[in-house]
Amino acid sequence: MNNTYYSKLIFELSRKGRKGYAxxxxxxxGYALNELPSKVRRQGMPAxxxxxELTVVxxxxxxxxxxxxxxxxxxxxxSCTMKYNPKLNEEVVQMSAFQDTHPLQPAETVQGxxxxxxxxxxxxCEVTGLSRxxxxxxxxxxxxxxxxxxxxxxxxxxxxxxxxxxxxxxSAHGTNPASAAVCGLKVVEVKSLADGTIDVDHLQxxxxxxxxxxxxxxxxxxxxxxxxxxxxxxxxxMVHECGGLMxxxxxxLNPMLGVCRPGDMGFDVMxxxxxxxxxxxxxxxxxxSGPIGVRKGLEEFLPNPQVLKKANGSYExxxxxxxxxxxxxxxxxxxxVVRAYAYLLSLGRxxxxxxxxxxxxxxxxxxxxxxxxxxxxxxxxxxxxFVFDGMREEYGGDHHDExxxxxxxxxxxxxxxGYHAPTIYFPLLFHEALMIEPTETESxxxxxxxxxxxxxxxxxxxxDRELLKTAPHNTPIRRLDDVLAVKAALFTYKDLERQxxxxx
Amino acid sequence: MQHRFFPHxxxxxxxxxxxxxxxxxxxxxxxxxxxxxxxxxxxxxxAMSELEVRRELKRLAADVKPLVxxxxxxxxxxxxxSIIPYIAARSEFSTSYTPYQAEIxxxxxxxxxxxxxxxxxxxxxxxxxxxxxxxxTATAEAMMMCVHSAKKKNAIVISGTFAxxxxxxxxxYAHYHGVDLVEVAPREGxxxxxxxxxxxxxxxxxxxxxxxxxxxGIVEDFEGLAEVCHASxxxxxxxxxxxxxxxxxxxxxxxxxxACGDAQSLGFPLQFGGPYCGYLCTKKELVRKMxxxxxxxxxxxxGKRCFVLTMQAREQHIRREKATSNICTAQGxxxxxxxxxxxxxxxxxxxECGEQSYAKAHYLCDALTATGKAAKxxxxxxxxxxxxxMADRDGFYDRAISEGLLPGVKVGSDKLLVAVxxxxxxxxxxxxxxxx
Numbered sequence: 001m002n003n004t005y006y007s008k009l010i011f012e013l014s015r016k017g018r019k020g021y022a023x024x025x026x027x028x029x030g031y032a033l034n035e036l037p038s039k040v041r042r043q044g045m046p047a048x049x050x051x052x053e054l055t056v057v058x059x060x061x062x063x064x065x066x067x068x069x070x071x072x073x074x075x076x077x078x079s080c081t082m083k084y085n086p087k088l089n090e091e092v093v094q095m096s097a098f099q100d101t102h103p104l105q106p107a108e109t110v111q112g113x114x115x116x117x118x119x120x121x122x123x124x125c126e127v128t129g130l131s132r133x134x135x136x137x138x139x140x141x142x143x144x145x146x147x148x149x150x151x152x153x154x155x156x157x158x159x160x161x162x163x164x165x166x167x168x169x170x171s172a173h174g175t176n177p178a179s180a181a182v183c184g185l186k187v188v189e190v191k192s193l194a195d196g197t198i199d200v201d202h203l204q205x206x207x208x209x210x211x212x213x214x215x216x217x218x219x220x221x222x223x224x225x226x227x228x229x230x231x232x233x234x235x236x237x238m239v240h241e242c243g244g245l246m247x248x249x250x251x252x253l254n255p256m257l258g259v260c261r262p263g264d265m266g267f268d269v270m271x272x273x274x275x276x277x278x279x280x281x282x283x284x285x286x287x288x289s290g291p292i293g294v295r296k297g298l299e300e301f302l303p304n305p306q307v308l309k310k311a312n313g314s315y316e317x318x319x320x321x322x323x324x325x326x327x328x329x330x331x332x333x334x335x336x337v338v339r340a341y342a343y344l345l346s347l348g349r350x351x352x353x354x355x356x357x358x359x360x361x362x363x364x365x366x367x368x369x370x371x372x373x374x375x376x377x378x379x380x381x382x383x384x385x386f387v388f389d390g391m392r393e394e395y396g397g398d399h400h401d402e403x404x405x406x407x408x409x410x411x412x413x414x415x416x417x418g419y420h421a422p423t424i425y426f427p428l429l430f431h432e433a434l435m436i437e438p439t440e441t442e443s444x445x446x447x448x449x450x451x452x453x454x455x456x457x458x459x460x461x462x463x464d465r466e467l468l469k470t471a472p473h474n475t476p477i478r479r480l481d482d483v484l485a486v487k488a489a490l491f492t493y494k495d496l497e498r499q500x501x502x503x504x
Numbered sequence: 505m506q507h508r509f510f511p512h513x514x515x516x517x518x519x520x521x522x523x524x525x526x527x528x529x530x531x532x533x534x535x536x537x538x539x540x541x542x543x544x545x546x547x548x549x550x551a552m553s554e555l556e557v558r559r560e561l562k563r564l565a566a567d568v569k570p571l572v573x574x575x576x577x578x579x580x581x582x583x584x585x586s587i588i589p590y591i592a593a594r595s596e597f598s599t600s601y602t603p604y605q606a607e608i609x610x611x612x613x614x615x616x617x618x619x620x621x622x623x624x625x626x627x628x629x630x631x632x633x634x635x636x637x638x639x640x641t642a643t644a645e646a647m648m649m650c651v652h653s654a655k656k657k658n659a660i661v662i663s664g665t666f667a668x669x670x671x672x673x674x675x676x677y678a679h680y681h682g683v684d685l686v687e688v689a690p691r692e693g694x695x696x697x698x699x700x701x702x703x704x705x706x707x708x709x710x711x712x713x714x715x716x717x718x719x720x721g722i723v724e725d726f727e728g729l730a731e732v733c734h735a736s737x738x739x740x741x742x743x744x745x746x747x748x749x750x751x752x753x754x755x756x757x758x759x760x761x762x763a764c765g766d767a768q769s770l771g772f773p774l775q776f777g778g779p780y781c782g783y784l785c786t787k788k789e790l791v792r793k794m795x796x797x798x799x800x801x802x803x804x805x806x807g808k809r810c811f812v813l814t815m816q817a818r819e820q821h822i823r824r825e826k827a828t829s830n831i832c833t834a835q836g837x838x839x840x841x842x843x844x845x846x847x848x849x850x851x852x853x854x855x856e857c858g859e860q861s862y863a864k865a866h867y868l869c870d871a872l873t874a875t876g877k878a879a880k881x882x883x884x885x886x887x888x889x890x891x892x893x894m895a896d897r898d899g900f901y902d903r904a905i906s907e908g909l910l911p912g913v914k915v916g917s918d919k920l921l922v923a924v925x926x927x928x929x930x931x932x933x934x935x936x937x938x939x940x
Contacts, residue, residue, distance in 0.1 A: 020847065020849070027930040032862075036885050048846050068609065071596070072595075101776045102573050102579055177820075180825060182829060187825045233539075283597070285797070324676065326669075326673050327673060329578055332777070336779060342561065345556070361521070368524050442511070478804040478805035479805050482814070490802075491624075492625075
């Protein structure tokens, strides 16, 4: 591959006068856009690339070669559940009915689409132990926001407008408090114990202090350290007794599939990331899908539009007065829902629990093999993921030494060996967090390969620290300058041209 | 039982359990209280082979009536070049995640940078973020951005000329975020600028939001609006149909501070409402208030130009409840759809689509009204969508559906909003006229 040519931007491959499309000649005559008043028409043309078809194809094909996906190799990115994305899902979604139907086509002409949507709603109820789902939210964070809106709508209806506080563990992902803030709620942080689980005594104190101001408790289970919160029945009881609701962040649902359902743990509202647990592709960061489910008694608050099965067996799209409002123009990322449906059918009732169990087996297997090399702050069984706190001191890890081998160095060296790095520097409870989630779709050989490379990197840290400090060495580009990116503030091709002009 | 998604043989499982030091897979859940565990299997269908899944999906797809689309209201049936779904399906793009490890994510980072550059060009703004979920949530985020940018101003004025689908979402976000949302009713199908100017005098308005073309398809004249807003310390937000940006005056040219909307009209398949792609563009000085991801250019250790997620101090994973938004990544690979579309079409192609959509919409509007059975509701310039009033609206609608045409989107009890793109043919339009 000619890297000099293909590392260019599409703007740099543009030549004036080239064209990459063809439209049929306009078959109506006598109308021209310049009939519009000139003051509402665009004067200057936007400076877009001008390219022939092959230039565009080659540009993006080559640029895809600078990317790493699940299909490329092992992707143990903690908290992201990078499982295999079945190709059948991609095939079936291409059917014209799923691609070419307008969202406002009348319900009687789209019964198949609505049936699929409702089938997924029903299956998610079964998998989670909740009463009703909406598939409208576009992503996990959007699901969190919609779930919190549901909780506020519930309190509002009961006239408890003062319930504006959300209890969130300090180990939670940053999205949780951010979603609470967007929803107009205040965050009250709950401490974790040394074993990484919620400090129930601290929770008790906070509940006593905030009592009738508590809107909800928001948590994952297993938590962000991959540890199951065994006190969950007690926590749910405490929160319910003070009048709050329990919110389940479905980011970590995968290990619990078919084993233990959020509804049975005492949660009232939850979201699911279809792109994590239900195998839809992550797409370089979207489009995802973040359905939310609620327990009995909260169904009326779910957002509009809603898809419901009528008594006669047909489906309708309706807007209900009791709803919290709307969070999407139409029915969310429908194309993602189709993929999740194909996955749920492929897995079926017989295999769904196996997905959870094998994800837990894989995570514990890696943890046990590597804990002699990397610091395991909390020992014991993990669920689908676990966290190391950097390298052990005998291999060069030292939190107090600036020049010691850091988690960032380990992550970058992994790229050289053809692995995606784990999630790094999250959760914030540890300085050098390295969070590993293998998922169930990885074989023992793949895990063994990863384990041996992680051991090799530990040996390298002891023998050749500089090799790690300057990693990666074999990737399309080398370690890059984050500080310069902020300082230079170059966000568009025009910015780059301007900078080049200034240099010249 | 062996499943095609699980590589573990019984022997693998045994070896791995031994290495962990537990006796069975169930023991891996020893800390989960027994009473919480699910007894039996969840009540979902039995596992299916590929052939059976295909059959089930085909069965559902067969229960959909294909219709020639004259509907719009936020989702438009435009031409999509063949290479877009073909290249976007490359799994190096689709099976990757947020480009945290820039050294092995230049593919994603580069197309997002290109997307940002193109959207900034189209909207006439300085910068674009790396996408929002859809046009409606992008508009809601723009509203919150105005409030966060203003000091102690909490009112947002929104013109009632926004599509109902967008208004509903903005109202919802405003309610829960505690924004004082003031809706100014349209006058004769247009934004009521005088009423907005009057409301601005109160002094508590952080932003004014208008739509182009508006919910009736009308192209509005926003001359002077930016000055009025800025004089009162309010930001101007213009929501535009992306495809129209190639031919209509851009938000930047109108003096807007934030441009937002949906990029679906840039050749995305309709997909029953999603995935689409919201966009949000703004001026450079507002970058720290902007929600969402942002890609910037930098250099690597060898001095090579490359791209990276930047300005992350605004974001939820660092700022938690003080972040500009809770949004993480949004529509990712849909940015690639936009980048490829605009690379192939260029500004010339966008203009040609705009010209054809305009010509065909006006041809159809004239032909329908010439029958005497339909009349334009507003006599104002429109682009590719128009509102008709007709005595027998429902009869016409049902006849068209049974003839395989979706004639538009119903509005109220006797109106129909009709949209026409470059994809429609004279023959299809003449059929619709005949049905009327």
